[in-house]
Amino acid sequence: MTSGSAGWQVSVRPGGGDPLRIVPLSTAGEVVAGAEPAPLPQLVYYDGPLLAAVEVFTVFWGSWSQAAEGAAVVEQVLAFFDFVLSSELIEQLAEYSVPGQTIGRGSRIGTRTIATTPPGTSVSDGAIQQLLQQAIAAGTLPQPNANTLFFLFLPPGIAVVQGRSRSCEAFCGYHNASSSNLFYAVMPYPDCSGCLGGLSPLDALTTASSHELCEAITDPVPGQGWYDLAHGEIGDICPWQTKKLGAYTVQLEWSNTRGACV
Secondary structure, three states: OEEEOOOEOOOOOOOOOOOOOOOEHHHHOOOOOOOOOOOOOOOEEOOOOOOOOOEEEEEEEOHHHHOHHHHHHHHHHHHHHHHHOOOHHHHHHHHHOEOOEOOOOOEEEEEEEEOOOOOOOEEEHHHHHHHHHHHHHHOOOOOOOOOEEEEEEOOOOOEEEEOOEEEOOOEOOEEEEOOOOOEEEEEOOOOOHHHOOOOOHHHHHHHHHHHHHHHHHHOOOOOOOEEEOOOEOOOOOOOOEEEEEOOEEEEOOEEOOOOEEO
16 A cells, blocks of 8 residues: 655765755645646666665664663564565566666675664764774674675664754765765664654654665665666655555655656
């Protein structure tokens, strides 16, 4: 069953991890009387890498994930990835395969809790990159390969700052790549109204996670994979348009083949 709800657009700029300005969906899709119909989105491939058989490794930062409430969220998130990575959501991305990079089902290859508490009430994207790189060097996280995607989940009350943008005020999640092609997604806990979109916290978390997962698979280095210069990435075209997939709420993603969010 497909549903739409008011929410906020989440994305990253091509060539970097800066989130785009979020806009209320009630105005983002308005048609001005007398205006020419806008052309349909069309994702274009810019010759960059794809995550053809994505290997997701989840990382939970903060001791909150080990307490009763947080542990329940972790269990639900892990079950979500175990399901969705071999679901039709990933299979529909096959249309974005290119010679030598055939997109197929993925897998979750592990999980780790980093029990240290994030400093203060916010953390920068640069600090997150450093955390991941140090954990990899120390053997806490596995050495990544060309398909590895780290999914970092933050505890409630911790915001992410990218440049002048802050989660909950400007974005609800993002994915990025380091200069050495370390691919990762960052998911602040949806404890603000702007990132709930009328959903429960778990449904908002799985919706945003599916958004970033599909974008990271099809455009792991933002703007170098499948991208539309006017509309952004595959998930940006269909923000907060959701459907039930099994027991989980996921976001619709743009299909060039069907010319629609599916």
